[in-house]
Amino acid sequence: xxxxxxxxxxxxxxxxxxxxxxxxxxxxxxxxxxxxxxxxxxxxxxxxxxxxxxxxxxxxxxxxxxxxxxxxxxxxxxxxxxxxxxxxxxxxxxxxxxxxxxxxxxxxxxxxxxxxxxxxxxxxxxxxxxxxxxxxxxxxxxxxxxxxxxxxxxxxxxxxxxxxxxxxxxxxxxxxxxxxxxxxxxxxxxxxxxxxxxxxxxxxxxxxxxxxxxxxxxxxxxxxxxxxxxxxxxxxxxxxxxxxxxxxxxxxxxxxxxxxxxxxxxxxxxxxxxxxxxxxxxxxxxxxxxxxxxxxxxxxxxxxxxxxxxxxxxxxxxxxxxxxxxxxxxxxxxxxxxxxxxxxxxxxxxxxxxxxxxxxxxxxx
Amino acid sequence: xxxxxxxxxxxxxxxxxxxxxxxxxxxxxxxxxxxxxxxxxxxxxxxxxxxxxxxxxxxxxxxxxxxxxxxxxxxxxxxxxxxxxxxxxxxxxxxxxxxxxxxxxxxxxxxxxxxxxxxxxxxxxxxxxxxxxxxxxxxxxxxxxxxxxxxxxxxxxxxxxxxxxxxxxxxxxxxxxxxxxxxxxxxxxxxxxxxxxxxxxxxxxxxxxxxxxxxxxxxxxxxxxxxxxxxxxxxxxxxxxxxxxxxxxxxxxxxxxxxxxxxxxxxxxx
Numbered sequence: 146x147x148x149x150x151x152x153x154x155x156x157x158x159x160x161x162x163x164x165x166x167x168x169x170x171x172x173x174x175x176x177x178x179x180x181x182x183x184x185x186x187x188x189x190x191x192x193x194x195x196x197x198x199x200x201x202x203x204x205x206x207x208x209x210x211x212x213x214x215x216x217x218x219x220x221x222x223x224x225x226x227x228x229x230x231x232x233x234x235x236x237x238x239x240x241x242x243x244x245x246x247x248x249x250x251x252x253x254x255x256x257x258x259x260x261x262x263x264x265x266x267x268x269x270x271x272x273x274x275x276x277x278x279x280x281x282x283x284x285x286x287x288x289x290x291x292x293x294x295x296x297x298x299x300x301x302x303x304x305x306x307x308x309x310x311x312x313x314x315x316x317x318x319x320x321x322x323x324x325x326x327x328x329x330x331x332x333x334x335x336x337x338x339x340x341x342x343x344x345x346x347x348x349x350x351x352x353x354x355x356x357x358x359x360x361x362x363x364x365x366x367x368x369x370x371x372x373x374x375x376x377x378x379x380x381x382x383x384x385x386x387x388x389x390x391x392x393x394x395x396x397x398x399x400x401x402x403x404x405x406x407x408x409x410x411x412x413x414x415x416x417x418x419x420x421x422x423x424x425x426x427x428x429x430x431x432x433x434x435x436x437x438x439x440x441x442x443x444x445x446x447x448x449x450x451x452x453x454x455x456x457x458x459x460x461x462x463x464x465x466x467x468x469x470x471x472x473x474x475x476x477x478x479x480x481x482x483x484x485x486x487x488x489x490x491x492x493x494x495x496x497x498x499x500x501x502x503x504x505x506x507x508x509x510x
Numbered sequence: 511x512x513x514x515x516x517x518x519x520x521x522x523x524x525x526x527x528x529x530x531x532x533x534x535x536x537x538x539x540x541x542x543x544x545x546x547x548x549x550x551x552x553x554x555x556x557x558x559x560x561x562x563x564x565x566x567x568x569x570x571x572x573x574x575x576x577x578x579x580x581x582x583x584x585x586x587x588x589x590x591x592x593x594x595x596x597x598x599x600x601x602x603x604x605x606x607x608x609x610x611x612x613x614x615x616x617x618x619x620x621x622x623x624x625x626x627x628x629x630x631x632x633x634x635x636x637x638x639x640x641x642x643x644x645x646x647x648x649x650x651x652x653x654x655x656x657x658x659x660x661x662x663x664x665x666x667x668x669x670x671x672x673x674x675x676x677x678x679x680x681x682x683x684x685x686x687x688x689x690x691x692x693x694x695x696x697x698x699x700x701x702x703x704x705x706x707x708x709x710x711x712x713x714x715x716x717x718x719x720x721x722x723x724x725x726x727x728x729x730x731x732x733x734x735x736x737x738x739x740x741x742x743x744x745x746x747x748x749x750x751x752x753x754x755x756x757x758x759x760x761x762x763x764x765x766x767x768x769x770x771x772x773x774x775x776x777x778x779x780x
Contacts, residue, residue, distance in 0.1 A: 193683065216686055228676035228677045230698075241694075242684035245684060245685040289680075
């Protein structure tokens with residue numbers, strides 16, 4: 146549906162977007178996720194047509210879009226600040242696009258009513274946008290965008306101005322609506338939870354480029370760069386190097402870990418780190434001398450423990466086989482009612498599956 | 511109310527009320543004097559009037575010269591204000607949408623305000639003689655656009671700040687061209703500011719004397735200039751009656767426009 150082919154955008158001497166290539170399929174929900182200044186909003190505005198790319202090609206529905214003005218792209222956009230027309234009623238806000246297309250009056254009536262119905266605002270057509278709450282205003286904006294049957298629905302942080310409860314509720318409603326309409330959607334957010342919950346695929350952006358594209362599960366379980374691993378969820382990132390085989394990771398303090406395959410030797414990438422999610426680290430009961438199967442066995446001393454409700458975050462200072470103090474690893478201890486948690490000073494044995502030790506690299510800017 | 515604003519009987523409150531009253535009296539007293547004087551029955555201006563009559567209004571409306579000047583001033587004011595507001599709207603739009611260069615641009619657009627009106631008049635006198643438009647209505651309109659545009663621009667620029675760029679972008683996304691967006695979204699949102707700018711311009715134009723002194727021709731004597739020259743020879747309350755007519759005219763324009771468009775409250779409807 147949407148094809149970005151090596152899209153770049155330069156403002157003066159700053160590359161806001163660097164050679165972004167991305168394909169969004171028909172009916173797919175794709176999020177552009179990243180911190181502020183990562184280029185996600187600029188990328189969305191290039192798709193919308195508010196910015197023209199300084200390099201690369203943009204196609205929507207197979208049609209070359211680089212030189213097509215905003216109003217002829219047939220897209221809709223939902224803005225962070227709702228962007229409703231303050232001088233028009235809710236009904237007229239939603240009818241705006243249809244009136245421009247010279248749709249017949251009875252049909253406008255019908256379609257606006259249906260759109261307001263879809264977003265749960267039936268009967269509020271005569272109100273002024275000012276009389277509505279933030280959540281309701283964003284629903285109007287959504288109805289206004291959907292009523293024209295856009296080829297793609299673009300959303301720029303639409304939930305950021307709402308409070309948490311409403312954000313989660315509207316998030317699910319938007320997702321349900323998008324699915325039931327089979328609408329192609331591109332969603333910009335800095336909130337990883339939002340992106341995870343809503344998207345078919347996520348493109349994680351950083352420094353103007355895409356770091357990784359994949360399903361929420363891919364992104365979380367198989368991060369390919371240091372940035373992705375650290376931006377999404379909590380993650381241990383151990384420094385070190387991969388050996389020539391690409392299967393063994395060595396930290397500067399002499400911890401050796403077998404790792405998932407998939408990366409070429411460190412000489413061909415930027416700096417390598419080893420990503421280990423705290424919840425993939427298992428605590429072994431007393432008496433285990435070896436880790437089960439092919440897993441890595443780690444011994445260490447508990448330095449600190451933070452109770453978080455469902456889990457406790459346990460910081461473990463790794464000890465090498467020679468008894469040397471090495472790097473610190475955070476592990477998640479699943480809380481079971483009535484059972485004691487480790488305490489600082491305890492010596493613990495941990496195991497991490499080889500597949501959960503993921504070498505990641507710094508994507509050179 | 512009672513909590514935040516303090517005791518209404520306190521000396522400070524009473525002092526502030528008296529001060530406020532005095533300021534208003536100071537501002538409005540000249541207008542009151544003119545309005546009262548307009549009804550003076552005597553041949554010469556004196557205050558307070560000895561007797562009341564409408565004779566000076568009759569004299570004013572019966573005087574062909576005053577009438578032609580009144581129409582000229584009205585025509586001039588409306589045309590100049592319309593042009594200024596249109597140009598001001600464009601300038602305001604550009605200023606509101608451009609980033610870094612806007613501060614110096616704005617100073618440039620407000621430049622006519624910083625030059626004494628007498629000097630603007632002198633400059634126009636010289637320029638118009640050279641361009642051969644001296645004394646013509648065209649010259650008068652050009653001059654009045656020059657002096658009124660800063661006021662219109664300033665008002666519109668302030669109004670434009672209330673227009674979120676994303677609101678205009680939303681319209682574009684829905685299929686509106688730039689022009690349609692301006693017409694259907696921007697103008698309705700800033701119409702209060704546009705109207706305020708228009709009225710400011712109208713008042714400035716309608717009360718100008720300096721430009722008129724320099725660039726009026728025998729066929730284009732504005733009302734203020736006519737009154738000014740009249741007063742050199744005649745001390746009758748006719749001048750006050752003419753001023754009263756002006757005041758009433760301006761006030762009614764403000765009231766009607768305010769009722770129709772909601773002045774200087776950009777974005778507000780109904």
